[in-house]
């Protein structure tokens with residue numbers, strides 16, 4: 001029998017590789033410093049002066065948003081980080097679906113009222129909320145710092161060097177930045193605004209209070225608490241579940257309020273007339289296309305890698321798949337060397353890869 005510690009380490013070794021590969025591929029755990037992404041610049045401090053203004057001009061923003069961006073040093077970087085965070089999370093959540101959140105067709109999708117449109121609005125708003133709250137607590141914004149909710153001993157938290165994620169500032173800024181869309185006459189605008197709020201709420205409900213003990217040998221004589229966002233991956237998962245159970249809506253004019261309301265008609269045969277969607281529901285208005293073939297919404301599924309047991313039949317839309325074999329390297333026979341590091345060998349394994357036919 002192999003000695004237990006070595007076995008445990010070997011298991012870790014084998015586990016470490018796919019995890020690292022996954023991190024390299026998807027880039028995200030939701031915990032990283034947001035400005036360290038490749039291609040997004042590495043400046044930690046807010047960009048000063050004209051460089052900051054230039055960055056605001058480079059982003060696709062409305063006139064009002066551009067003005068807000070120019071007034072808020074650090075925001076341009078945060079907006080870019082948020083776009084990246086939202087995109088990576090969307091691609092992660094939809095990695096096994098026919099629509100894989102590719103940028104190709106994005107503009108077409110955003111103009112429609114599909115479930116995918118709903119998810120895009122929600123995940124983008126969530127990413128922006130998350131990135132902004134983090135940017136505040138990380139000191140990358142000029143106009144906000146740590147969360148300073150009363151009752152949370154944040155003065156002490158400062159002393160101990162922990163800084164709560166500032167969700168209060170983030171959501172307040174965001175509702176101003178995204179503009180007042182509630183009450184709009186147009187069903188599409190109402191649905192987009194609703195889905196945006198679903199995204200913001202998903203980040204809010206993931207906010208946790210974390211406490212740390214201080215005092216002689218961790219006696220907890222002094223306790224500091226602060227608020228911390230959950231990893232963005234968890235928010236992504238919540239939103240994906242909401243996508244899976246999204247509610248189809250049509251419009252109804254609320255006579256009393258005199259404006260348009262979202263309305264989810266009841267299923268045929270149901271005794272009720274229908275309901276307003278719940279605040280947490282993602283809403284959509286049109287059934288999605290199949291996303292099988294290239295269209296103005298997606299590049300189709302030709303060439304997509306699938307799992308023969310799990311996803312090939314649905315992902316390839318009945319066109320079948322090609323099988324290729326390839327060699328993959330992984331760490332193996334890991335051993336603890338005296339003293340104290342782990343040495344692994346490289347092993348090679350044959351692996352079959354299935355890809356959808358054209």
Ligand SMILES: *[C@@H]1O[C@H](CO)[C@@H](O)[C@H](O)[C@H]1NC(C)=O
Nearest residue numbers: 091100102299301302303304
């Ligand atoms: C999504 O699918 C398209 C079309 O098959 C592919 O070219 C692209 O690389 C995929 N994107 C991601 C992020 O997996």
